[in-house]
Amino acid sequence: MKKWLYISFAALVLTGCNQEQAQEPATKKAASTAYTSNLNISPVKITEGEEKFAALGNQQIGSVKLKGTLKTTHWLKGVEYLPNKKERTLFTLELEPKKYDTQVRFSQSFSDDKIHLGLDVDDTTVQGDDSFKHLxxxxxxxxxxxxxxxxxxxxxxxMVYHMTTKNGIRGFNLNEVTRPADVPLKKGERIFGIVLSNQK
Known part of the structure; x- marks a missing residue:
């Protein structure tokens, strides 16, 4: 009986070692995929002159400063949020891994039955739009x-731009949105945004 107990205990110890060895690569993999970029995003106040100029073109404008280091490629995107808790991309601008001390300006406007989103980074401007049947x-x-x-x-x-055909438009805390699913779409709504993401 003692011999049987000894063998069972030894087998249990070996099994535990094998489980630890099997879990080790998964732990290392999880650590390697952790977010490593060190970038700060700060809102930049729009001047009165900029607001007046934007109003002439019926635009909503905003700006942020990116300061720090991107360790991997990121993308600035104009998106529309969809009922399936995903997003549809209207345009992208690639940001390569490097140090940044850069101001990003973005805007939203309408013309006829279209909504326009755009952004400026240094000397680069990108834009996208989408049409409405009944704006x-x-x-x-x-x-x-x-x-x-x-x-x-x-x-x-x-930035987020929210439209609805119903009463009671809700606001958003942009700092709490960490994925497209955090912007649930209700019936009669269309929601657009400008995003910085490490996924294209």
Missing amino acids: DDYMIRGADFRSRASAATPYNLL
Whole structure:
């Protein structure tokens, strides 16, 4: 009996060692995929002159400063949020891994039955738009922008533009949005955003 107990205990110890060895690569893999970029996103106040100039073109404008280091490629994107808790990309601008001390300006406007989103980074401008069948049916809220500085995460909502055909338009805390699923779409809504993400 003692011999049987000894063998069982030894087998148990060996089994535990094998489990630890099997778990070790998974732990290392999880650590290697952790977010490593060190970038701060800070809102930049729009001047009165900039606001007046934007108003002439019926634009909503905002700006943030990116300061720090991207360790991997990121993308600035104009997106529309979809009912399936995903996003549809209207345009992208690639940011290569390097140090940044850069201001990003973004804008939203309308013409005819289209919504326009755009952004400027250094000397580069990118834009995208989407059409509406009945734009006049929507109550237009305007844009929400980041209100405080924060460290970048894998998904950063910089601006959101919310439209609905119903009463009671809701606002957004942009700093709490960490993925497209955090922007649930209700019936009669269309929601657009400008995002900094490590996924294209």
